[in-house]
Amino acid sequence: MSLSSGEILNNRYRIVRQLGEGGFGAVYRAWDTNLGEPVAIKESLHTSPAAQKQFQLEAKLLFRLVHPNLPRVHDYFVIPNQGTYLVMDFIEGEDLCAKLDHAGGALPEGDVLPWIGQICNALIYLHSRTPLVVHRDIKPANIRITPEGVAMLVDLGIAKVFEPGGRTMEGAQAYSPGYSPVEQYSGEGTDPRSDVYALGATLYHLLTGQQPPESVKIAGGTATLCLPRQLNARLSQEIEELILKSMEIAAKNRYQNMEDLRVDLQHSLLAPPIVLVEKPISQALPYEASQPSQARIPTLPWRWLGLVGGLGFLVVILVAIVIGMALGGGKETPAPVTVTGIAAENPQVTSLTTLETTQAPPLSTTEIPPKSTTEATPTFTPLPVDFTDDYGVKMKFIPASEFQMGSESGSSDESPVHTVYLDAFYIDIYEVTNLLYALCVEAGACTEPHSEGSYNRDSYYGNSTYDEYPVIYVDWDQANGYCEWRDARLPTEAEWEKAARGGLEGKLYPWGDQAPDCSTVNYSGTNGCEGDTTRVGSYAPNGFGLFDMAGNVWEWVMDWYGENYYGSSSSRNPSGPSSGTYRVLRGGSWLNVATLIRVALRNWYSPYDRLNWGSGNGFRCAR
Numbered sequence: 001m002s003l004s005s006g007e008i009l010n011n012r013y014r015i016v017r018q019l020g021e022g023g024f025g026a027v028y029r030a031w032d033t034n035l036g037e038p039v040a041i042k043e044s045l046h047t048s049p050a051a052q053k054q055f056q057l058e059a060k061l062l063f064r065l066v067h068p069n070l071p072r073v074h075d076y077f078v079i080p081n082q083g084t085y086l087v088m089d090f091i092e093g094e095d096l097c098a099k100l101d102h103a104g105g106a107l108p109e110g111d112v113l114p115w116i117g118q119i120c121n122a123l124i125y126l127h128s129r130t131p132l133v134v135h136r137d138i139k140p141a142n143i144r145i146t147p148e149g150v151a152m153l154v155d156l157g158i159a160k161v162f163e164p165g166g167r168t169m170e171g172a173q174a175y176s177p178g179y180s181p182v183e184q185y186s187g188e189g190t191d192p193r194s195d196v197y198a199l200g201a202t203l204y205h206l207l208t209g210q211q212p213p214e215s216v217k218i219a220g221g222t223a224t225l226c227l228p229r230q231l232n233a234r235l236s237q238e239i240e241e242l243i244l245k246s247m248e249i250a251a252k253n254r255y256q257n258m259e260d261l262r263v264d265l266q267h268s269l270l271a272p273p274i275v276l277v278e279k280p281i282s283q284a285l286p287y288e289a290s291q292p293s294q295a296r297i298p299t300l301p302w303r304w305l306g307l308v309g310g311l312g313f314l315v316v317i318l319v320a321i322v323i324g325m326a327l328g329g330g331k332e333t334p335a336p337v338t339v340t341g342i343a344a345e346n347p348q349v350t351s352l353t354t355l356e357t358t359q360a361p362p363l364s365t366t367e368i369p370p371k372s373t374t375e376a377t378p379t380f381t382p383l384p385v386d387f388t389d390d391y392g393v394k395m396k397f398i399p400a401s402e403f404q405m406g407s408e409s410g411s412s413d414e415s416p417v418h419t420v421y422l423d424a425f426y427i428d429i430y431e432v433t434n435l436l437y438a439l440c441v442e443a444g445a446c447t448e449p450h451s452e453g454s455y456n457r458d459s460y461y462g463n464s465t466y467d468e469y470p471v472i473y474v475d476w477d478q479a480n481g482y483c484e485w486r487d488a489r490l491p492t493e494a495e496w497e498k499a500a501r502g503g504l505e506g507k508l509y510p511w512g513d514q515a516p517d518c519s520t521v522n523y524s525g526t527n528g529c530e531g532d533t534t535r536v537g538s539y540a541p542n543g544f545g546l547f548d549m550a551g552n553v554w555e556w557v558m559d560w561y562g563e564n565y566y567g568s569s570s571s572r573n574p575s576g577p578s579s580g581t582y583r584v585l586r587g588g589s590w591l592n593v594a595t596l597i598r599v600a601l602r603n604w605y606s607p608y609d610r611l612n613w614g615s616g617n618g619f620r621c622a623r
Helices: 049-063 096-103 109-127 184-186 194-206 215-220 235-246 258-270 299-307 316-326 434-442 476-485 492-501
Strands: 011-020 026-034 038-044 071-078 083-089 132-134 141-147 151-153 351-355 387-389 394-398 399-403 418-422 424-427 554-558 585-586 602-605
Touching: 011 038, 026 083, 049 071, 049 083, 096 141, 096 194, 109 132, 109 141, 109 151, 109 258, 132 194, 184 215, 194 235, 194 258, 235 258, 316 492, 394 492, 399 492, 418 492, 424 492, 434 476, 476 554, 492 554, 492 585
Parallel strands: none
Antiparallel strands: 011 026, 026 038, 038 083, 071 083, 132 351, 141 151, 387 394, 394 424, 399 418, 554 585, 585 602
């Protein structure tokens, strides 16, 4: 039975309207009365104990997913004898099924390939989770294009725990005719190659204007897959080969992982080059907490960073081309729009699959076999190394690369030293200040710190004398909420350590191995230094131009704490254990001696504690 407009669900979500309906449920646009923002709610009418148990297990997995081309899952709940509900971001935009209808046929290759590239990157992220996640319902209706041109893979649905050799559990079985591979019909189990098939079938439909036949009919000989170039002669031979390889009936004959598909897609993206226009980026200004700038990170190039994240510095090259063209093209496009949510139309209760696996090492540009010797060689413009966002916060670009994380000479939880590859990211140059945090409080998006004083000051937060001092007495939830308000996030522990090292490998401190003193860092020192926080940026920056990566205040990061996590950490974009009791803090504070401000040292504390250690706890954001 459909939910009615105006109905309140779970004492929180007011239904606005139904967006789509499938055989097992529906998707609704709703209003979160607690947060005052739109959301999308996916309803599944499976009410069996097995289905509800499956839902609760996998909803927890979806809750931890964070990627620029995926919706965030905010909440999940079960209403007995009615259904299960997943609450996601609501994203304005148009799905590719609607775009096909409006076009009356095939869409331009130059539009489609960048969108598919972004979806490819989202799938690589899903396939690199532990346990591994398979989407299982990729199709044009489940790819939405936001007003600023960002492709979002929606309808995350309900995942299932996959056991190699086992059948799909009740509550996770479903398929989309034309897009699902044969193994999905039988329920014998899916893996990343199933998403490869669905993405290839989606690409086929977008570029030919015709939905492909069902895979089981092709396999049974009752239907034939027409060659893409017979339907659209303008298609390149490379893209036709990519589609056909993706849609092989036997999984063993397809691309064996999404990274391999992305490599061939990347060659098609580079020859010929795809022209994008983006609003120019203003030159970053000095730190200006009291004078917010109108410049902000360019949304579309940032998504393109994600598009080829595994290709390292090639990301920088591609985005630099975009920015250079925008700066020199003489055209101004509307400022990027902040993405606020997602809605998946035409839902089906299909889902994500999980599978225990190990992650593949990151791709390098040298691993891409040359496809043509006639590709044009562009002139490259360096990507700006910093910018100032809408709130006056200055951020620094940290390029994609490997680095050595951890230490063999510190605490046991700092070992083993291990190689970590990180995609490019930006991080705040300074710790978040009292004034910047107060802007969030005034906007109603943050709550005030748990104390207005500091260790030696009765009046600190709210006192203009200390506007440019780091905010303190904030718990993890407050720090995380502030970063989200800025369309950013807390850095992962790996990102924080790479940024703190400033390009130096194996050193004790952000500046090297030289012992600290009160002229280089705000820490306790032999007889004490400042005895409290200091103005951000009071000491020399590290090699990346970042200030106070040691001392002043501890900095919350995104990760849960795991004492033995380094022994099993992913080598690529690690994000910490999937759950825990404590969150990690890094960098040491004014309270700590030299051994506690080492760059590899890991501190941990309850994210919910309100006061303990609060006089030395702060944070900075990343994106």
